[in-house]
Amino acid sequence: MRGRRHFLRRLGQTALGLSLGTLVQETAGAVPLPDPDADFWEVVRAQYPVTQERVYLNTGGLGPAPYPVLDAVQRTMMELQRISETGHDRLEDARAPVAAFFGARLEEIAFMRNATEGNSTVAMGLDLRRGDEVIFEAHAHPGGFFPWLARQKSHGLVVKLFEPDPTSAEGNLQRIEDLITPRTRVIQVSHVTAPTGIRFPVPEIAALAHDHDCWFHVDGAQSAGMLPVDLHALGCDSYATSGHKWLGAPHGTGVLYVRQDRIDAVRPTETGAYAGDGAVKLPDQFGYGATARRFEPGTRDAASVVGVAAATAFLDRIGMERIAARGRHLATYLQDGLRALGGLTMLTPELPSLAASITTFKPQRVPFDDLYRFLADQGLRCRIVRERGIDAVRVSTHLFNSEAECDRVIDATRQALDSLSLR
Numbered sequence: 001m002r003g004r005r006h007f008l009r010r011l012g013q014t015a016l017g018l019s020l021g022t023l024v025q026e027t028a029g030a031v032p033l034p035d036p037d038a039d040f041w042e043v044v045r046a047q048y049p050v051t052q053e054r055v056y057l058n059t060g061g062l063g064p065a066p067y068p069v070l071d072a073v074q075r076t077m078m079e080l081q082r083i084s085e086t087g088h089d090r091l092e093d094a095r096a097p098v099a100a101f102f103g104a105r106l107e108e109i110a111f112m113r114n115a116t117e118g119n120s121t122v123a124m125g126l127d128l129r130r131g132d133e134v135i136f137e138a139h140a141h142p143g144g145f146f147p148w149l150a151r152q153k154s155h156g157l158v159v160k161l162f163e164p165d166p167t168s169a170e171g172n173l174q175r176i177e178d179l180i181t182p183r184t185r186v187i188q189v190s191h192v193t194a195p196t197g198i199r200f201p202v203p204e205i206a207a208l209a210h211d212h213d214c215w216f217h218v219d220g221a222q223s224a225g226m227l228p229v230d231l232h233a234l235g236c237d238s239y240a241t242s243g244h245k246w247l248g249a250p251h252g253t254g255v256l257y258v259r260q261d262r263i264d265a266v267r268p269t270e271t272g273a274y275a276g277d278g279a280v281k282l283p284d285q286f287g288y289g290a291t292a293r294r295f296e297p298g299t300r301d302a303a304s305v306v307g308v309a310a311a312t313a314f315l316d317r318i319g320m321e322r323i324a325a326r327g328r329h330l331a332t333y334l335q336d337g338l339r340a341l342g343g344l345t346m347l348t349p350e351l352p353s354l355a356a357s358i359t360t361f362k363p364q365r366v367p368f369d370d371l372y373r374f375l376a377d378q379g380l381r382c383r384i385v386r387e388r389g390i391d392a393v394r395v396s397t398h399l400f401n402s403e404a405e406c407d408r409v410i411d412a413t414r415q416a417l418d419s420l421s422l423r
């Protein structure tokens with residue numbers, strides 16, 4: 001108790017000009033992390049510079065980074081600028097801890113600029129022919145489906161969509177299975193869907209895909225940093241995610257995983273320096289490196305990549321199980337409060353096994369965009385969901401959010417339902 005108070009006091013001192021990031025790095029490892037209780041989560045909140053002037057509830061769009069991450073990025077950037085070096089070694093140092101965070105081998109990890117780039121690397125790089133079929137959910141994000149539509153147009157691939165089932169894991173498996181034919185080559189799902197936060201049964205879909213000799217790709221933009229992700233246990237062939245959402249890594253970062261024995265099946269669509277096997281020679285000696293590093297040609301921003309490793313270290317220190325439980329607890333708390341208001345339709349699954357840290361709901365008697373604007377005017381930064389005519393409001397609850405913030409959403413929604421329905 002004394003230790004925690006001392007830690008909190010020291011955090012408070014940072015407002016007087018000390019570097020919080022450094023302080024956190026100095027102290028957090030030494031402070032025993034208590035059970036999830038208010039004090040603990042206040043300490044966590046204090047590690048994020050994101051403004052308190054509005055309530056930030058859009059981690060599904062863009063996640064704020066904590067001080068230790070920003071510190072690591074700034075420090076690395078200055079160090080590299082001072083000596084004017086690219087920092088390739090820093091990039092390589094970051095690969096092992098990031099791989100470990102995802103339950104992968106370092107040879108299977110490539111650093112990207114976002115989830116879209118990772119999704120696209122796989123979708124554009126697989127050897128597919130006219131008439132080959134790809135299946136994914138109708139709620140996929142454009143960052144996951146654009147490349148498939150592009151190849152549909154340019155290569156004659158056939159895109160088949162299934163409507164996600166928010167009520168049962170088996171329902172989703174069945175809907176995918178119903179679309180599989182002898183021409184199906186690829187199955188892709190979002191680990192957690194962006195519009196309404198449906199969590200798909202990924203290991204079961206992996207088994208289904210592999211039973212039919214299909215490539216199985218997971219768009220993990222909404223799962224990395226929200227849920228524990230063990231890629232070998234998930235069983236997918238490839239997985240792509242953003243750094244700048246639930247992971248709390250710098251803007252413009254992402255991670256691509258390709259299972260080691262499947263790397264050769266993905267032809268790099270962008271290639272050049274650092275993608276080769278070390279024996280490349282003009283005019284005709286050429287080979288790709290053996291690892292996923294081949295998907296990141298050219299000079300990279302080493303400081304941001306160091307930030308990705310710092311982000312995974314930060315989350316690891318708190319514990320991904322605990323973070324997932326916290327996000328889920330807040331989502332349940334919010335949903336209970338919203339349900340009690342009446343006049344709302346909850347679009348997020350009720351079943352815990354299908355749910356995550358996202359809450360999407362729509363008002364029954366007032367326009368959804370009026371509700372969204374009303375919340376925004378009250379300083380509540382949510383996200384509007386127009387995709388596929390879902391027409392709803394999405395709230396993301398992550399480790400830095402609180403019950404008090406959920407109460408503000410509930411109260412403001414009550415006011416909105418009262419005042420907007422009178423108009």
Ligand SMILES: Cc1ncc(COP(=O)(O)O)c(C=O)c1O
Binds near residue numbers: 113
């Ligand atoms: C499921 C999903 N895939 C891809 C993306 C695109 O992410 P990025 O901007 O990192 O490419 C998003 C962004 O919201 C998403 O939710």
